Amino acid sequence: MSIEYVRFQSAVPDERGQFKGVFGLVNNLARDGRLTAEQDRFRSENNAWYDAAYTDPSTVDRSVYDPAANPGATAWFKPSASHLIERVAGYLEILSAHDVDCRAVKSVDPGHVIYEDDVQIVVIPHAR
Secondary structure, eight states, X not given: OOOOEEEEEESSOOTTSOOOBHHHHHHHHHHTTOSXXXXXXXXXXXXXXXXXXXXXXXXHOTTTTOTTXXXXXXXXXXXXXXXXXXXXXXXXXXXXXXXXXXXXXXXXXXXXXXXXXXXXXXXXXXXX
């Protein structure tokens, strides 16, 4: 039986050809001062919740997101992460309010797995 992973990412690649993830997209809006006070409060509270709810892969392996060691590394939720996936809706609402297109992408084989835990994998995507 194949596991279908899910990732929430930009609809178009950035200047490096990467599809930025949902959290990075919202954090960029915050960094640019574009969020309302309510949106920034949501972002701050939920970022803290996510930080407490699951492991940041870079705290286990510092090279996991290193572009030289693992070019294009991206994180994907496992289906077992439903409690994490549920909260993504608020981030998607913020992006929609700012006309930032973000979509759910699903795959049974998103790439070469370089990190895995109970709720996520980090992969180097297959060549396009």
